[in-house]
Amino acid sequence: MIPRAEARRAVNGKTGTAAAPIRIYGDPVLRRRADPVEAIDGELEAVIESLLASMAQARGLGLAAPQIGCSRQLCAVNLPALDERRQRPLVLINPVVETLDGSATQEEGCLSFPQLYAEVARPQRIGIRGLDRRGKEIEIEAQDMMARVFLHEADHLNGVLFIDHLSLIKRQLLRKQLKELSRRAAPGAGD
Ligand code: ZN
Secondary structure: OOOHHHHHHOOOOOOOOOOOOOOOOOOHHHHOOOEOOOOOOHHHHHHHHHHHHHHHHHOOOEEEHHHHOOOEOEEEEOHHHHOOOOOOOEEEEEEEEEEEEOOEEEEEEOOOOOOOEEEEEEOOEEEEEEEOOOOOEEEEEEEHHHHHHHHHHHHHHOOOOHHHHOOHHHHHHOHHHHHHHHHHHOOOOOO
């Protein structure tokens, strides 16, 4: 997920680490339900590094593994950008949303939908649990923007995209932009 202001500041420069290209709406991997992670091995570590590098390069608030083409239950949340007391991004494996409370509407964007923003209603407070990158069970309570980012990334792992939360009429209004994006995702795939 990405807020509009960050997207404006995002650079295409290099970070020195292996950032992967971010999959754009229309890429079928974004609609797949991701497979659970069964082992934290060297291969997964490499995906985690790539996920973190890609999130940093794109200045995202969060990024889910399917967005870099890996259909696994794995996402990263840029905690330092959301809470100044946090110093490292959080890697969350096999996340499960446990509690939902309240409701808030705020503008959201997604790195897989460049230049597209929409107001999305989501629960205001959540509890979410999963494993950290070392396989330790963690439980997080979050609210407001942080809750929104966790929910947005957890959705990605179920093949759900932020536009799915919009009313039919709002989606209809975005139809042209969405069509344009899927054309970019699959160049040469006809019109
Ligand atoms: Zn997203």
